[in-house]
Amino acid sequence: MAVPLSFEFFPPKTPEGTAKLRAARQRLYAAGPAFCSVTYGAGGSTQEGTFATVAEILAEGVPAAAHFSCIGATRERVRAQLSTLQAMGVRRLVALRGDLPSGYGLGGEFTYASDLVAFIRAEFGAAFHIEVAAYPEMHPQARSPQADLQAFVAKVRAGADSAITQYFYNTDAYFRFVDDVYALGVDVPVVPGIMPITNTAQLMRFSDACGAEIPRWIRLRLQAYGDDVASIRAFGLEVVTDLCDQLRTAGVPGLHFYTMNQAEPTLEILRRLDLVPHAT
Numbered sequence: 685m686a687v688p689l690s691f692e693f694f695p696p697k698t699p700e701g702t703a704k705l706r707a708a709r710q711r712l713y714a715a716g717p718a719f720c721s722v723t724y725g726a727g728g729s730t731q732e733g734t735f736a737t738v739a740e741i742l743a744e745g746v747p748a749a750a751h752f753s754c755i756g757a758t759r760e761r762v763r764a765q766l767s768t769l770q771a772m773g774v775r776r777l778v779a780l781r782g783d784l785p786s787g788y789g790l791g792g793e794f795t796y797a798s799d800l801v802a803f804i805r806a807e808f809g810a811a812f813h814i815e816v817a818a819y820p821e822m823h824p825q826a827r828s829p830q831a832d833l834q835a836f837v838a839k840v841r842a843g844a845d846s847a848i849t850q851y852f853y854n855t856d857a858y859f860r861f862v863d864d865v866y867a868l869g870v871d872v873p874v875v876p877g878i879m880p881i882t883n884t885a886q887l888m889r890f891s892d893a894c895g896a897e898i899p900r901w902i903r904l905r906l907q908a909y910g911d912d913v914a915s916i917r918a919f920g921l922e923v924v925t926d927l928c929d930q931l932r933t934a935g936v937p938g939l940h941f942y943t944m945n946q947a948e949p950t951l952e953i954l955r956r957l958d959l960v961p962h963a964t
């Protein structure tokens with residue numbers, strides 16, 4: 685059963701990283717992604733890096749989405765940067781509040797992602813398809829689960845077209861989130877974000893920071909493998925393939941892979957799901 689795919693990359697910081705990402709993208713294009721997105725600010729990357737990577741993807745003939753965070757930004761700066769993206773041919777944005785210091789710095793004119801979405805719609809009309817972030821396991825700074833759901837609904841009411849979730853390994857959290865926001869009147873696609881498991885320490889670090897839960901049974905198994913990278917990868921592949929299969933069977937509107945700029949972990953999951961030819 686086919687499902688629309690999208691792949692997320694971060695802007696490389698070195699010429700070697702740029703070359704590796706180009707090669708990874710070419711391999712992933714075999715899966716026919718609906719679009720590829722490029723993060724902004726995460727890990728200290730610059731907006732120039734995001735724009736440059738987005739430009740390369742567009743030049744490769746693939747639709748590209750620029751992540752765009754507003755924390756610390758002025759309206760004037762956001763207007764200018766969005767105009768640049770529009771002139772480059774970008775038609776899709778992932779509109780985010782972001783986190784300091786990943787954004788522009790202090791003294792900004794936007795408080796929440798919903799302010800950015802409303803601004804984009806007011807200034808650029810329908811020029812961009814706007815994606816927003818969703819948190820099935822709750823954003824770590826949210827006052828309460830209910831407040832977080834309302835914050836998500838506010839982003840959609842401000843004009844978002846669709847959403848991509850933080851990664852999760854509990855499908856129930858995703859299905860409940862979707863049921864809850866649909867009950868609140870949201871009717872945009874909410875695409876699950878998928879994080880392949882390849883490195884225990886990195887996964888623990890990310891998950892602590894972003895509030896994604898690693899279920900106890902997964903965490904304990906990963907920790908028990910210690911430095912046995914082959915076993916971690918084999919187990920991670922089984923877990924994440926099974927997660928994707930459950931989501932696909934349930935009819936999710938797409939799967940968005942956090943590729944970490946690597947082709948193979950995502951491709952191997954897609955091969956097992958018969959979403960790419962096995963020779964890919």
Ligand code: FAD
Nearest residue numbers: 723724751780781782786796797817823825826832835850
């Ligand atoms: P918001 O939707 O503004 O929410 C932030 C917090 O404010 C939440 O706790 C929410 O409950 C609360 N809130 C919102 N509105 C209100 C309100 N009106 N009143 C009270 N509380 C409110 N980070 C990067 O640095 N670069 C990236 O490229 C990037 N890409 C991402 C892509 C995806 C798909 C996801 C899921 C996350 C990404 N992030 C990225 C992380 C993101 O920047 C952080 O999670 C950030 O802390 C929140 O951004 P947001 O757009 O979800 O914020």
